[in-house]
Amino acid sequence: MSELTVSVLPAISGIDAALWDGCGAGGNPFTTHRFLSALEASGSVGEGTGWHPSHLVARLDGQVAGVAPCYLKTHSQGEYIFDHAWAQAYERAGGRYYPKLQCAVPFTPASGPRLIAAEPQVQAALLQAMAQVARQSGLSGAHVTFCTEAEARLGEAAGFLPRASEQFHWLNRGYGSFEDFLAQLSARKRKAIRKERERAQAFGGSIRSLTGDQIRPAHWDAFWTFYQDTGGRKWGRPYLTRAFFDILHQTMRDDCLLVLAERDGRPVAGALNLIGREALYGRYWGCTEDHPFLHFELCYHRAIDWAIAQGIPRVEAGAQGEHKLARGYLPTQTHSLHWVRDEGFHRAITDYLERERAAVGEELALLAEMGPFRRGALSP
Incomplete structure (x- = not known):
């Protein structure tokens, strides 16, 4: 029987760069050890910023098998998947929305791997660990933002709530x-x-x-x-x-x-x-x-x-901006996942996200029709 464990790392410097990067970020620069280390070493995250490193490291039989960039957040700034309305509603009901656990790359609305591991069982363990950390620490929830579509499917199967949003990407x-x-x-x-x-x-x-x-x-x-x-x-x-x-x-x-x-x-x-x-x-x-x-x-x-x-193959020009459409950047769905500890709030968020996903889907279809490409140009 293999032993799979997950621990919390309070600083990226606590793990060797080769071990972190060896888990496989798919060539995404933002989830590399060097980028996350630059954020911490420069004081861009850490004490006084509201982004407190709490990275997850999964070990299979003692060997590093997966990682996830995570932070305890005391606000919702710099995330680009907005949950300010959730925080206000939660606190009006008498709860404490902050701190929360955020699996993300700070200040970076770029899609990419968040459950960085080769094996689905390790990715699932990282998700379970996020919910466990949130539950044991009394946090309102755990959130995974700008994850891949495959991670979104895995998270939904693990009980996280999927959320859809949109960006504009240029495809080569x-x-x-x-x-x-x-x-x-x-x-x-x-x-x-x-x-x-x-x-x-x-x-x-x-x-x-x-x-x-x-x-x-x-x-x-x-x-x-x-x-x-x-x-x-x-x-x-x-x-x-x-x-x-x-x-x-x-x-x-x-x-x-x-x-x-x-x-x-x-x-x-x-x-x-x-x-x-x-x-x-x-x-x-x-x-x-x-x-x-x-x-x-x-x-x-x-x-x-x-x-x-x-x-x-692709240019991602950042968050928002329908002005990008006229310049050949087409609407693209992006993904996030949300685990909410309070059952009543979970039900309310579930209903909200179902309606939001439908609205996002309609908007994506409408925007695609408004694109600058001549008729038939994008046909296979």
Whole structure:
């Protein structure tokens, strides 16, 4: 008989990087030991942030067989699968919604493995451990956000409640160039994108796509300014610390694609992407000068350019944004799982999620019909 155990790890530094990564994250940069370590070592998560590392490590006969990035959360910020209304309802009923257990990559609305293990029995054990930790610690629940579709099915079978949401992803259908992609769009959309790119590129400077050793420390100084501006306007204060970008440069610059617009020898706008085996993930954007359509050029069009050149199957451009639809990013369903300790609240959430899934399905179908592709372009 094999022995399967799961323990809680209060810091990612408590496990060797090779053991964590050896569980298999499928080429997703966000669930690597180096990315999660950068968050902790930089102080972006941990004491005072409301994200307290509580990672799960599964061992089969004493050998590490699976991991899950988990955090005790004292708020619902930086998750992008919103449960603020649940928290308010729970507390109006006299309960304590926080802390809760969150299996997620902080500040990162990118789909990927969360139950990182090769064997379904190990993945199931990680889910069971989440519910057990929540129950024994008196937490309101446990949540797994932006998991894979297969994990969502496994979680539902284990008694977690599945939730559907949507994003906009660009899919590479073997295009040889950006023009090949444009040829699949309706004439009106094709013309609009060409005009948009022309205006963006006429901002009075140059645009460069940098990765690996092409990225210099001074580029991160510029990008930090961009990130602070955008973060301050969106969230009140940036989630990531300045030290995070220094560590990212040291340990993950080969995983980064930094698109910079420069004018008169200095960066005036930038977009940061992380490079995965199956997708290019757009993460942050910012600028110190406003120029028409420069945001779309750096974040969306240049990402498509790079994905085509590198043969990457998909571009995920972050959360929300129906404006992405006109630029070839199609509506895609994303998944999360939720375990709620209180039976009455569980019933209420079950009813809510059933109605929400139906609404999301209808919206996905409607948005797909509104896409920019010419009729028949996406047929097999």
